[in-house]
Amino acid sequence: MNKIVEKEHFSANVIKLVVEAPLIARSRKAGHFVIVKVGEKGERVPLTIAEADVEKGTITLVIQTVGVSTNKLCALEVGDSITDLVGPLGRATHIENFGTVVCAGGGVGVAPMLPIIEAMKKAGNRVVSVLAARSKDLIILEEQVRKHSDEVIIMTDDGSYGQKGLVTDGVEAVINREKVDLCVTIGPAIMMKFVSLLTKKYNVPTMASLNTIMVDGTGMCGACRITVDGKVRFVCVDGPEFDAHKVDFDEMLLRQRAYK
């Protein structure tokens, strides 16, 4: 049982929870995720560790409510406990000084992006973050992202904040303007697919963090499998990050709809 010590609403359906998990706080790295389960009959859902505080022994989760399980989780209040929480899972992000890194995050994808932005900056990179959402109220974590980025570009579909346009427009503008050594993209599969197509055109190496359906998160079931470079990989143990140019996003888009 892991107690919730802090709760904050970023928007109507994006919520931040700070949860007691001292062992995970200590061992996690950027890119890692946890699996949580709420209630005895709950589902196991994967969530990225957005931040961790080793001293307080807590981790931060940023959750977008999309269905049953995320709603159950976000209905919990400070003082309540999460029935099961396990991690850190997955491989940590490969962090080094690449030069200039563009971090393209869409919607709630900005949450898992945050620790990567922070680590990339710490490693000496010039970090340009592109945050995208449908409208202004869906842009999350802007302040935290600004703290660790050299530049932040905001894109909204409706132009209610930042520039009007898609995430790809923002990324393309940067690529046209300066040399980009690496692009990291996290968000809905369809967004990552288009970012990947764009950066491929410009030959910019790109990493995508995939959010497939999972059950155990430890390599035991294969629910999270996906084709990368013609080979079957398990996102929970081989990922969640992969070379975006090699990921079969169309297959991933279909597989995400398995239980619709």
Added chain:
Amino acid sequence: MTRQEYMQQKRSEAWRDELRKSVKAKERGERPRVHMPELDPEIRSHELKMEVNQGLTEEQAVFEAGRCLDCANPTCVTGCPVEINIPTFIKNIERGNYLEAARTLKETSALPAVCGRVCPQEKQCESKCIYIQKMGKEPVAIGYLERFAADYERLSGQISVPEIPNRNGIKIAVVGSGPAGLSFAGDMVKRGYDITVFEALHEIGGVLKYGIPEFRLPNDIVDVEIDVLRKLGVKFEKNCIVGKTISYEDLHTAGFKGIFVGSGAGLPNFMGIPGENLIGIMSSNEYLTRVNLMDASNPESDTPVQLGKKVAVVGGGNTAMDAVRTARRLGAERAVIVYRRSEEEMPARVEEVKHAKEEGVDFLTLHNPLRYEGDEQGHVSRMLLQKMELGEPDASGRRKPVPIEGATEWMDVDEVIVSVGVSPNPLIPSAFSGLEVTKWGTIVINESTMKTDLPDVYAGGDIVRGGATVILAMGDGRRAAASMDEALRGKE
């Protein structure tokens, strides 16, 4: 005293002599073997959790126990990987001392109620019984009797929880709560050690919980055994992945003096054929985990599961049988086993195959999937099968299946469960640097001590053997406990 001498001593107790003489051997030999009462196939093919085998009645058990000749040289024991004192427990059943029978089982087996249900007895103890070896008759139903004694003890509420005389306080860590880890934990706690079992999942029991379905092994039975371990003082840490949540070094810092790795062979194999990632195609691990561990077919559970109407299960092992029988219970109109060899070569237990057939499962042997096709939503709709024939024996001694050129056919399906074996879990080998692993990913150990290349790490069960059996995993746990204890006491 050697094990053999001990068994002889038990055999020469006065009551045993008397019992042996009370019925003529010839008369014993003429008794027909009992039949296990089973739930009606029509009922059970719709019932996910009702146990198929109902267990022997007391009368049946005593009668069957009377068949056992109490051999001076009980060959049956050589067929049991943990050398259960078979005649002693059976003769205790015959004289009506069921609790003593259960105690005998527990001398060597940590989970008799489990093994009595899932051991491949026909290939182990029973295959070595004198009835089948010398008399050309059906063997004594050792497995059924084992289950009877263990169930009797559990239902009597008089489960013996041994007193532990001197706790030595030495901390030992166990990685994984499957049969290997549980039997190791049981043996070590009885020797006085302070045991903590770390389990990655949110339930204790390993494959016994997430793999084997309740219609073969009810969860309650496993829970009772786990409860006994708790009462003995074993601590269980769920949701804790050794190598992720805590490291090898963390275990040392926390003062653990020995580590037993029983992390299993949990990784599913796929065939790597076109279309295998279509929706509706999944590993048996995923299917069984959803249904057994996550209770997905219960409307109150949040985890979904696809309920196929035309389900194909690829493979011929126990796991394949469990998956296909589960699919049938969850409403499949057609549930079919697709296996590339013939029925004779199937690794599944004979009983499971028989039960599956009674429940209306179809068997398509000598067929092998080549590829899958799906509809516009990416959902599997049919599979192409290659017909096979048996050729020369291969390395395993089984006749090798070879494709019949040009003989292929399509089969309509809406769900496919791939059950073509598992691989060892790579987590521990990659997290404990210095462990030697084979090219199959199993951990290398010294077979007599179960010790790995790291001085304080022992291993057993499927992580050492690849996919094996419950009883072998338990046997490994026991052996590792004995040798770790010896090593630790040697140090004092």
